[in-house]
Amino acid sequence: MRHLDFSPLYRSTVGFDRLFSMLDQMNSDAPSYPPYNIERTGENAYRISMAVAGFADKDLSVEAKEHVLTVKGEKPAEEDGRDVLYRGIASRAFERRFQLAEFVRVEGAHLENGLLHIDLVREVPEAMKPRRIEIATGAPKQIETLSA
Structure with missing residues (x-):
């Protein structure tokens, strides 16, 4: 590109x-690790699902600050005496950042079956929503002045 x-x-x-x-x-x-999906779950609702197999909830952190959602994963080093012949399951630390649009806030996060789900919702303030203006017909109203 x-x-x-x-x-x-x-x-x-x-x-x-x-x-x-x-x-x-x-x-x-x-970076391509960990893999993730972004899906629309409603008109103003979204979900980010990240494949974090092998990570427990205590190994993950989710932080939203100034239109940036940061997901970090860090596992403590395994020193249990195992002699691993082949390591195909990644357990390396990661940090993934997502840019959030205005008025998008994180509603919650949960870990289920090796997937971290982060639910987002867009809440546009009433002042920013479009509103319909009624069109009046006939003569414009005139303000009368009172004489003292």
């Missing part, structure tokens, strides 16, 4: 630097 240069747009735009940095991050090669 080729790299897009957004520097000419910086000269004529104000306030879009976060958008351009997000686009730059999308062009970079992102």
Whole structure:
């Protein structure tokens, strides 16, 4: 994939630097571990499901801060005297970041059958929602002045 240069747009735009940095991050090669799905579960509801087999809830942390959701996993080193001949189950530490849109908040997270499910909901404030404006017919109302 080729790299897009957004520097000419910086000269004529104000306030879009976060958008351009997000686009730059999308062009970079992102790590593929652990695998995950993002799904829409309702009109304003989403779920991120991450395959974290072998991790317990105490080994995982989920943090939302300033439009960034960070999921970290770190297992303590196994020193139980086992002699592993082949290691196919990954147990390496990871950190995965997701950019959240405005008004998206984390509703909860739970671990089930080796999958970490993070539920998200978008709550648009009433002031930001579209509203219908009634169109009046007839003559405009006139305010009468009272003489003293």
